[in-house]
Amino acid sequence: MRPVDALLEIDAPRPEFEPGPAGTHITIRGLTKYFAGWPLYENFNLDIPKNKIVSIFGPNGCGKSTLINMIAGLIPIDSGEILFDGKSLKETRIGYVFQNYREALFPWLRTIDNIAYPLKLEGKSNLEINRRMEELVASFDVKFDLKRYPYELSGGQQQTASIMRALAPRPEVLFLDEPFSALDFEMTLFIREKLQEVFMQTGTTMMLVSHDLEEAVYLADQVLLLTKRPTRIAEILHYGDARPRTVETLSTPSFIDLKKKSLEIFQREVRR
Numbered sequence: 524m525r526p527v528d529a530l531l532e533i534d535a536p537r538p539e540f541e542p543g544p545a546g547t548h549i550t551i552r553g554l555t556k557y558f559a560g561w562p563l564y565e566n567f568n569l570d571i572p573k574n575k576i577v578s579i580f581g582p583n584g585c586g587k588s589t590l591i592n593m594i595a596g597l598i599p600i601d602s603g604e605i606l607f608d609g610k611s612l613k614e615t616r617i618g619y620v621f622q623n624y625r626e627a628l629f630p631w632l633r634t635i636d637n638i639a640y641p642l643k644l645e646g647k648s649n650l651e652i653n654r655r656m657e658e659l660v661a662s663f664d665v666k667f668d669l670k671r672y673p674y675e676l677s678g679g680q681q682q683t684a685s686i687m688r689a690l691a692p693r694p695e696v697l698f699l700d701e702p703f704s705a706l707d708f709e710m711t712l713f714i715r716e717k718l719q720e721v722f723m724q725t726g727t728t729m730m731l732v733s734h735d736l737e738e739a740v741y742l743a744d745q746v747l748l749l750t751k752r753p754t755r756i757a758e759i760l761h762y763g764d765a766r767p768r769t770v771e772t773l774s775t776p777s778f779i780d781l782k783k784k785s786l787e788i789f790q791r792e793v794r795r
């Protein structure tokens with residue numbers, strides 16, 4: 524690049540970056556993503572609130588996974604800007620829980636070493652790592668042997684370990700892409716409650732993709748409903764029932780009402 528071009532680039536007017544409302548954690552502006560020449564997101568704007576759980580719900584293939592993967596930096600964006608409290612992704616600590624826990628843990632490491640792995644990468648001392656492991660084990664009330672290898676554990680135990688690993692470095696944001704979809708009902712209930720407990724303890728901002736509407740609403744402060752592609756925000760619904768939410772929550776008028784509203788919007792979008 525000629526020096527004069529570099530200067531021009533610096534001086535070129537940047538599109539106005541409009542900050543989100545007070546309490547915003549993640550600001551997404553002008554996000555554009557094409558796959559094979561077809562737009563998935565075009566000039567997409569979104570504010571994700573801090574210390575809240577946002578559930579993402581929408582038609583199959585509308586781009587739920589792609590959205591959180593772009594925010595988490597796993598998939599490149601074509602254009603746009605994503606900031607975390609005004610910082611770039613590089614300056615932000617994030618955690619990610621994958622749907623497929625079987626491929627998420629390293630099979631050659633014991634479960635405890637899988638969980639400690641991000642802390643090792645950060646160069647933490649053994650003392651610090653052990654302390655954090657003890658905290659995590661206590662907060663997850665782990666009943667299985669973490670010295671075992673992942674393949675020796677049940678699916679639910681492996682996904683519990685995946686969540687513990689994602690939380691080990693105390694992320695500012697936790698991304699979860701259908702974390703319960705490969706689990707049986709009992710394990711889903713158990714991990715859902717654990718996640719809620721962790722959220723109540725830490726207030727970590729979470730973005731949760733779920734294809735189960737009841738679960739999406741149950742855990743959410745906000746339900747982000749997306750349209751079919753090219754994907755826009757169909758609606759953002761707020762859900763304010765107190766935590767901890769319990770089985771009783773499922774039959775409260777506010778829960779039922781929000782679930783109904785979400786379903787109506789979803790159906791409207793699917794039929795469009």
Ligand SMILES: Nc1ncnc2c1ncn2[C@@H]1O[C@H](COP(=O)(O)OP(=O)(O)OP(=O)(O)O)[C@@H](O)[C@H]1O
Pocket residue numbers: 558559563582583584585586587588589590
């Ligand atoms: N690497 C890729 N190349 C081409 N198209 C892709 C690629 N990844 C995703 N897509 C397309 O982008 C769209 C969004 O995919 P994505 O997986 O984000 O959707 P989703 O909402 O998570 O779907 P699901 O409900 O099935 O989990 C889909 O139409 C998909 O086919």
Ligand SMILES: [Mg+2]
Pocket residue numbers: 587588589
């Ligand atoms: Mg998906």
